[in-house]
Amino acid sequence: MKIEEIGYLCIDANKMDEWRTFASDYVGFELRALSQGCLGLRMDDYEWRMKLRPSDRTGVGFMGMKVETVEALATVRAEMGAAGFQVNESTAQERADRRVAHMVWVYDPDGNRIEFFVNRAVDEVAFNPGRPIGGFRTGNLGFGHIVLGTPRLEEMEKFYMKLLGFGLSDYMTGNIEVRFIHANERHHSLALVKTPARFLHHVMVEYKHMDDVGRLYDKALLVPGMIQTSLGRHSNDHVLSFYSKTPGGFLLETGWGGRSVDPATWKSYEMDCMSYWGHERSWETPENQLKQREQREAAGAKGLRAPVEVNGEGGFVSRDAAI
Numbered sequence: 001m002k003i004e005e006i007g008y009l010c011i012d013a014n015k016m017d018e019w020r021t022f023a024s025d026y027v028g029f030e031l032r033a034l035s036q037g038c039l040g041l042r043m044d045d046y047e048w049r050m051k052l053r054p055s056d057r058t059g060v061g062f063m064g065m066k067v068e069t070v071e072a073l074a075t076v077r078a079e080m081g082a083a084g085f086q087v088n089e090s091t092a093q094e095r096a097d098r099r100v101a102h103m104v105w106v107y108d109p110d111g112n113r114i115e116f117f118v119n120r121a122v123d124e125v126a127f128n129p130g131r132p133i134g135g136f137r138t139g140n141l142g143f144g145h146i147v148l149g150t151p152r153l154e155e156m157e158k159f160y161m162k163l164l165g166f167g168l169s170d171y172m173t174g175n176i177e178v179r180f181i182h183a184n185e186r187h188h189s190l191a192l193v194k195t196p197a198r199f200l201h202h203v204m205v206e207y208k209h210m211d212d213v214g215r216l217y218d219k220a221l222l223v224p225g226m227i228q229t230s231l232g233r234h235s236n237d238h239v240l241s242f243y244s245k246t247p248g249g250f251l252l253e254t255g256w257g258g259r260s261v262d263p264a265t266w267k268s269y270e271m272d273c274m275s276y277w278g279h280e281r282s283w284e285t286p287e288n289q290l291k292q293r294e295q296r297e298a299a300g301a302k303g304l305r306a307p308v309e310v311n312g313e314g315g316f317v318s319r320d321a322a323i
C-alpha cells in the first residue's frame with residue numbers, strides 16, 4: 001500500500017492551560033478550540049494538523065495516514081486484513097472531526113491507533129499563526145515527524161515498512177537502535193527507537209524560516225529547563241533544530257532546512273553520528289552523552305558538512321534564481 005503523508009496527529013495530553021501558552025505564544029501554532037475540550041494546533045490551512053485531547057495519559061491518541069484514492073483505501077483494507085489486523089470502520093462523527101471523506105483505522109503492533117483517510121478538506125479560514133512566524137513547512141510532506149520508542153522494533157518495522165510501504169532512509173545500530181523512515185520527500189516522517197517501553201519521544205515541526213528557529217531559541221534560553229537538546233544540525237535530514245520540553249513531558253523539535261529524498265532512488269545507510277554539531281542531549285545517560293560527543297568530534301575531524309538545500313520556501317532565494 002502507498003501512504004502519501006502523515007497528515008495529522010492527535011496527542012493525549014493534560015495540563016491544557018500550559019499547553020495553550022506553549023503552543024501559541026511559544027511555538028506559534030494557531031489555536032482552535034474543538035469539541036470535547038480538545039485543542040487544535042493549526043500549522044496551515046487545515047483546521048488542525050495536531051490536536052491535543054484531554055487525558056490522564058500522555059502519548060499518541062491517533063495518527064492519520066493520507067492515502068490518495070478510495071481504491072487505495074480498499075487496498076489498505078484488503079492488505080491489513082490479510083496481514084491479520086482488524087480493520088475498523090470510522091463513524092460519521094470521527095470523519096466530521098477530521099474533515100475527511102473516508103477513513104478506516106487499525107492498531108499498530110504497539111497499540112497506537114493508525115487511521116487511513118482519503119480527501120481531507122481544508123478550513124474556510126486561512127492560517128493565522130499565534131505569533132508572527134513565517135509559517136510551517138507542511139504541504140504534501142505532512143505535518144512534520146514523530147519519533148516513537150518501541151519495545152517491538154521488529155514488528156513495528158514490519159508494520160510500517162512492509163505493510164504501509166514506508167522506505168528506510170537510514171538507521172543506527174549498537175547501543176541505540178533507530179530506524180528513520182519516509183513516506184514522501186521528507187527525509188523521515190517517522191522514526192522508531194528500540195526502548196524498554198512504548199512511549200512518544202518527540203514530535204518535529206519545521207519552520208519555513210531559519211530566523212523563526214533562532215527567535216524561538218532566544219525565547220527558550222529565558223526558560224530554565226526548556227532546552228532539552230541544544231541547537232545543532234542532524235547528519236541525516238540536515239535539519240537545523242533544537243528540542244524543547246513540552247507540557248506533556250515529551251520533546252518538541254523545532255527545525256528548519258530539512259533536505260528532500262527521492263523515494264524512488266534513495267539508498268539507506270547506517271549512520272555513524274546523529275548530528276554534525278550541537279544537539280547536546282541533557283536527558284541522555286552520561287554514557288550516551290559521551291558517545292555522542294565522541295561521534296560529533298569524529299565527524300568534525302573528518303570535516304563532514306552538508307550544503308543547505310534550496311527548497312523554494314523559507315525565504316531562501318538561490319543566487320542563480322535571483323540573477
Ligand SMILES: [Fe+2]
Binds near residue numbers: 145147204
Ligand atoms: Fe527529530
